[in-house]
Amino acid sequence: MPGVAALSDAAMGQPSLLVLAIVLPVTGVLLSIVAGGRYVEAIAFVVLLSGLVIAIFIFDGVWRGGRELTYVVGGWRPPLGIMLRADGLSALMMSTMAVVICVVGVFAHADFNSRLEAAETRSPFVFWIMLVAVSGAMNMIFLGGDLFTLYVALELLTFAAVPLVCLSGSAETIRAAMRYLLFALLGSILYLGGTALLYGSHATMDFAVLSQQAHLEPATLIAAVLMTIGLLAKTALFPLHLWLPPAHAGAPAAASAILSSVVVKGSFFLVVRLWFDALPGMLTPAGAQLLGALGASAIAFGSVVALQQKRLKLLIAYSTVAQIGYLFLMFPIAFNAAATPAQSSEALTGGMLQAMSHMTAKAAMFMAAGLIYTALGHDRIADLGGTARALPMTMLAFAIGGVCLIGLPPSGGFLAKWLLMRAAVETGQWPWVVVMLAGGLFTSGYMFIVLSRALQPSGEFLKLGAALPKYREAAALTLALLSLLLGFVALGPLDVLQVGSGTMMAAPG
Amino acid sequence: MNALPLFASCAAMLMGLGLYALITDPEPLRKILAFNLLGSGVFLAFGVISRRVAATEFEGDPVPQAMTITAIVVAFAATAMAVALVSRLVEAGGRATVASEASEEPDADGGAS
Numbered sequence: 001m002p003g004v005a006a007l008s009d010a011a012m013g014q015p016s017l018l019v020l021a022i023v024l025p026v027t028g029v030l031l032s033i034v035a036g037g038r039y040v041e042a043i044a045f046v047v048l049l050s051g052l053v054i055a056i057f058i059f060d061g062v063w064r065g066g067r068e069l070t071y072v073v074g075g076w077r078p079p080l081g082i083m084l085r086a087d088g089l090s091a092l093m094m095s096t097m098a099v100v101i102c103v104v105g106v107f108a109h110a111d112f113n114s115r116l117e118a119a120e121t122r123s124p125f126v127f128w129i130m131l132v133a134v135s136g137a138m139n140m141i142f143l144g145g146d147l148f149t150l151y152v153a154l155e156l157l158t159f160a161a162v163p164l165v166c167l168s169g170s171a172e173t174i175r176a177a178m179r180y181l182l183f184a185l186l187g188s189i190l191y192l193g194g195t196a197l198l199y200g201s202h203a204t205m206d207f208a209v210l211s212q213q214a215h216l217e218p219a220t221l222i223a224a225v226l227m228t229i230g231l232l233a234k235t236a237l238f239p240l241h242l243w244l245p246p247a248h249a250g251a252p253a254a255a256s257a258i259l260s261s262v263v264v265k266g267s268f269f270l271v272v273r274l275w276f277d278a279l280p281g282m283l284t285p286a287g288a289q290l291l292g293a294l295g296a297s298a299i300a301f302g303s304v305v306a307l308q309q310k311r312l313k314l315l316i317a318y319s320t321v322a323q324i325g326y327l328f329l330m331f332p333i334a335f336n337a338a339a340t341p342a343q344s345s346e347a348l349t350g351g352m353l354q355a356m357s358h359m360t361a362k363a364a365m366f367m368a369a370g371l372i373y374t375a376l377g378h379d380r381i382a383d384l385g386g387t388a389r390a391l392p393m394t395m396l397a398f399a400i401g402g403v404c405l406i407g408l409p410p411s412g413g414f415l416a417k418w419l420l421m422r423a424a425v426e427t428g429q430w431p432w433v434v435v436m437l438a439g440g441l442f443t444s445g446y447m448f449i450v451l452s453r454a455l456q457p458s459g460e461f462l463k464l465g466a467a468l469p470k471y472r473e474a475a476a477l478t479l480a481l482l483s484l485l486l487g488f489v490a491l492g493p494l495d496v497l498q499v500g501s502g503t504m505m506a507a508p509g
Numbered sequence: 510m511n512a513l514p515l516f517a518s519c520a521a522m523l524m525g526l527g528l529y530a531l532i533t534d535p536e537p538l539r540k541i542l543a544f545n546l547l548g549s550g551v552f553l554a555f556g557v558i559s560r561r562v563a564a565t566e567f568e569g570d571p572v573p574q575a576m577t578i579t580a581i582v583v584a585f586a587a588t589a590m591a592v593a594l595v596s597r598l599v600e601a602g603g604r605a606t607v608a609s610e611a612s613e614e615p616d617a618d619g620g621a622s
Binding site: 182200487 | 536544549550555560573584586587591595
């Protein structure tokens with residue numbers, strides 16, 4: 001009888017999907033290289049769409065099954081083997097990412113069309129391969145259950161992201177890519193050093209085993225600090241954000257959208273995994289306050305610099321610097337001594353929801369900025385007059401993305417900030433509430449600058465450089481609407497975040 | 510076993526040297542070399558750990574060794590990529606430097622398309 005139960009369990013949960021979510025993109029990348037430039041786009045679409053289906057099935061399995069899915073690779077159990085895990089966090093992030101990547105793929109069809117051109121060109125070839133590679137690396141980050149698998153996943157993500165920065169091949173973008181790569185390499189080698197120290201003191205890499213074994217001691221603490229600094233360099237948290245604005249603003253719109261919305265979330269997700277799952281209860285209130293203070297500085301710095309930008313894409317890039325700051329506010333709120341487990345998990349939910357809203361909203365905004373650039377031939381904010389009339393759908397997408405970043409209801413950004421603020425108030429941490437409210441004010445400030453320019457009538461008839469296919473505007477609008485409607489997840493699938501988060505409940509309370 | 514502290518301090522020194530140069534040196538090629546130095550320090554640390562953690566029946570724990578090999582491959586790929594970027598930068602007519610962060614905003618047509 002237990003055999004039958006296990007069989008039906010397997011049929012329902014389909015744990016083998018976990019390995020498929022990683023293997024499929026890797027196969028796609030290899031196939032693309034073999035098949036050559038003409039077929040790259042087709043392969044990318046097949047892989048990305050199947051990735052979406054897989055993500056939805058995994059989400060469904062985790063949500064309805066109410067427990068995490070696990071897959072032991074090759075039958076080798078941890079601590080020696082590798083186990084893939086999908087808990088609520090990873091399932092929700094995976095699905096959001098899959099949707100974002102698919103929509104960006106549709107948007108990018110016009111820019112990187114590999115079929116119609118007579119000769120193969122380099123940039124479509126690179127773009128589609130790297131897009132698929134990003135989705136594979138992100139899936140690996142979401143599903144990986146041990147520190148070393150995640151190191152490899154991080155490196156894959158870096159190697160996929162850096163070429164996206166310098167697709168155009170100009171000296172500025174190559175320099176931006178170079179700087180990004182150096183920051184990322186510093187980050188990954190620090191992470192690896194931390195991994196070595198952790199293995200040295202606990203002889204394991206597996207999260208589940210580590211969370212039971214690890215206790216506060218110098219070696220573990222140093223390891224965790226090294227890993228966190230490394231991950232922060234990759235996430236571009238202030239003051240390690242220097243590489244982000246030129247890299248994200250210089251890339252083509254579709255690549256910027258992926259870099260800014262998806263890629264930075266990979267290393268952020270690892271910070272969450274590290275402190276909430278691998279080393280629960282290890283983050284001292286002082287350390288958490290420091291992370292929060294860095295986040296607050298990022299919000300202040302990013303917003304103030306964004307307000308001064310003359311170009312739309314740089315403004316959006318600096319807004320990413322600020323929004324990354326929000327993600328780190330959840331640490332002091334969740335790891336406060338006064339926080340009950342329920343409040344900690346509320347802060348975690350808020351933080352993850354913030355990550356998902358930023359993913360959708362920022363992708364929409366970068367796509368909108370790209371369309372404006374294509375249509376006008378520039379993205380100078382001062383000369384945007386008349387854009388709202390000429391490109392209503394695009395400006396609407398941009399504005400809705402902004403609404404989500406500001407945190408107006410019913411957007412996902414609103415729900416995220418509301419959860420974070422409620423947890424902050426309940427645990428008596430007023431300063432973070434002030435930071436979040438001030439950040440919202442700043443965000444409305446730079447959104448207002450752009451929108452008021454765009455809504456002004458232009459003196460002469462606005463001449464559009466290129467006609468925009470409707471589907472590209474629709475792609476931007478789709479993600480914008482998604483970010484707006486994300487607030488409604490509170491009515492249902494938000495509970496899924498609790499699935500498999502049993503370990504973090506051991507946080508000090 | 511007496512050699513372990515020696516190797517461990519070598520690893521620490523390599524990491525320190527590499528980290529210092531990676532942060533302070535403005536030349537990309539030197540930064541890449543510094544990254545490799547830092548990496549070698551970490552690999553050596555893995556070796557020390559492999560010996561230290563080892564169970565009784567082994568000379569050394571094989572798991573850190575497997576991880577070191579993977580990490581070496583990754584570091585090699587990273588180095589190749591960084592060097593390729595430097596040579597592309599020179600080809601594209603740029604100075605091979607990543608210095609002067611503050612003054613260097615990408616210009617109005619910095620490759621956005």
